[in-house]
Amino acid sequence: MNNAALIGPSMTAFFASLSRRAFLSLSLRATVGSVLASVLAPLRSAFAGSKPSPKFFRRIVTKDNRTSALIEWQTDAALSDPRFFWREAGSKSEKTADVDVTYFAIDDHPVFVYRAELSKLAAGKRIECRVEAAGRTAGTFSFRTDDGGAVQALIFPDSQCEGDYDTWARVSDEAATRCPNAALWVNMGDLVDNGASFSHWNGWQSTTDASLGGRAFAPVMGNHECYSLEWECCRPDAFLSLFATPDNESAKYQRYYYSFDYGPVHFIVLNTQWEELAALAPGLFEEQAAWLARDMKSTKARWRVALLHRDLIDYDEEPMIRDPFVETLVPVLESNGVDAVLTAHAHAYRRRRLSAWKPAKDGVPYILTGNAGNCFYDVEKNEIDEIAFPDNFLNYLTMEADETKLTFRCFLPNGILKDFVTLRKLPE
Numbered sequence: 463m464n465n466a467a468l469i470g471p472s473m474t475a476f477f478a479s480l481s482r483r484a485f486l487s488l489s490l491r492a493t494v495g496s497v498l499a500s501v502l503a504p505l506r507s508a509f510a511g512s513k514p515s516p517k518f519f520r521r522i523v524t525k526d527n528r529t530s531a532l533i534e535w536q537t538d539a540a541l542s543d544p545r546f547f548w549r550e551a552g553s554k555s556e557k558t559a560d561v562d563v564t565y566f567a568i569d570d571h572p573v574f575v576y577r578a579e580l581s582k583l584a585a586g587k588r589i590e591c592r593v594e595a596a597g598r599t600a601g602t603f604s605f606r607t608d609d610g611g612a613v614q615a616l617i618f619p620d621s622q623c624e625g626d627y628d629t630w631a632r633v634s635d636e637a638a639t640r641c642p643n644a645a646l647w648v649n650m651g652d653l654v655d656n657g658a659s660f661s662h663w664n665g666w667q668s669t670t671d672a673s674l675g676g677r678a679f680a681p682v683m684g685n686h687e688c689y690s691l692e693w694e695c696c697r698p699d700a701f702l703s704l705f706a707t708p709d710n711e712s713a714k715y716q717r718y719y720y721s722f723d724y725g726p727v728h729f730i731v732l733n734t735q736w737e738e739l740a741a742l743a744p745g746l747f748e749e750q751a752a753w754l755a756r757d758m759k760s761t762k763a764r765w766r767v768a769l770l771h772r773d774l775i776d777y778d779e780e781p782m783i784r785d786p787f788v789e790t791l792v793p794v795l796e797s798n799g800v801d802a803v804l805t806a807h808a809h810a811y812r813r814r815r816l817s818a819w820k821p822a823k824d825g826v827p828y829i830l831t832g833n834a835g836n837c838f839y840d841v842e843k844n845e846i847d848e849i850a851f852p853d854n855f856l857n858y859l860t861m862e863a864d865e866t867k868l869t870f871r872c873f874l875p876n877g878i879l880k881d882f883v884t885l886r887k888l889p890e
């Protein structure tokens with residue numbers, strides 16, 4: 463994102479407490495000159511309009527979704543004195559949470575992202591939230607905390623679209639309507655076609671907002687989040703600024719990879735953008751590899767599911783080969799007891815069960831999750847594929863997990879079931 467400017471965390475809480483006039487005045491005098499020089503032009507237009515309305519409320523996954531929640535929302539211009547209130551449904555007394563605000567620009571468009579972190583929540587409870595600006599309620603949002611038991615998730619393959627996001631809207635709306643109780647929503651990467659384009663992010667967010675609702679959102683970074691407007695490789699600044707994913711213990715690469723628990727499942731979200739980021743983010747993949755082994759060894763969750771954007775197979779090579787980067791992750795995942803691996807990137811649905819790369823009836827399910835956008839590729843069937851659907855296929859997945867079963871199902875947008883796989887474990 464060439465024109466982006468980020469204001470660091472230490473500044474954001476400070477800005478959150480400023481009035482609109484004070485903020486603008488400070489901006490003109492601030493010593494963070496290089497940052498503010500690039501934000502002043504969009505800021506002027508951001509403050510020029512009428513009262514901004516909070517939009518795109520979302521609940522980003524946290525490490526423990528039973529007891530904590532991170533709520534984000536956005537505006538195009540600064541909210542005056544934003545405050546966050548919440549309560550358990552049925553309770554008469556509201557509590558408050560601090561509001562952090564981060565300003566940045568996507569493609570010269572101002573974006574203000576607000577965040578409120580809630581902790582010490584009770585598991586399995588409905589939480590009602592309210593945002594005030596200038597002393598008046600400006601938006602509401604509600605969600606239910608994870609109860610740690612059985613869970614259903616919606617899992618979407620690449621949603622990137624050329625032109626408008628109508629195809630993605632149709633797939634995600636249909637899925638959300640059919641699965642009203644799905645508590646978790648996963649996008650497998652390439653949410654947008656161009657990660658530096660405001661029109662793409664606005665198209666994706668506008669069409670996702672209502673269907674996502676209060677579900678916990680887990681974004682996986684894809685390669686298309688790492689392209690500039692000129693289609694050069696770049697740091698995924700918009701993705702990183704929009705989604706505050708859980709702490710991964712990294713000093714330099716927060717939000718590039720992470721893990722979290724939902725219900726009986728430990729999810730491991732890995733960064734596979736080796737081609738795009740190896741030079742731009744030195745050390746990222748070495749530290750991720752060390753973290754992955756630590757993370758998998760430390761979890762006591764019943765199931766372990768890995769989410770990778772790139773697939774096992776690099777279909778761009780002729781003849782196609784194993785993706786050399788993903789190949790390095792497979793032994794670590796399998797030797798640490800991964801139960802299932804989901805991938806994306808090829809815009810095709812394939813299911814394999816493999817053990818050390820060989821088809822095996824009791825092997826790990828590796829599911830290439832398909833396509834939820836309007837970009838279709840020619841993808842050859844590979845010898846490892848047990849199931850391969852046509853390339854013009856649109857689909858979504860569900861995951862259902864409890865103490866003894868883990869099931870993935872593949873649906874057409876109209877709800878027709880096309881494929882499923884169930885894993886079982888004996889009760890503990």
Ligand SMILES: [Fe+2]
Nearest residue numbers: 620622652807
């Ligand atoms: Fe893609």
Ligand SMILES: [Fe+2]
Nearest residue numbers: 652684685807
């Ligand atoms: Fe991709």
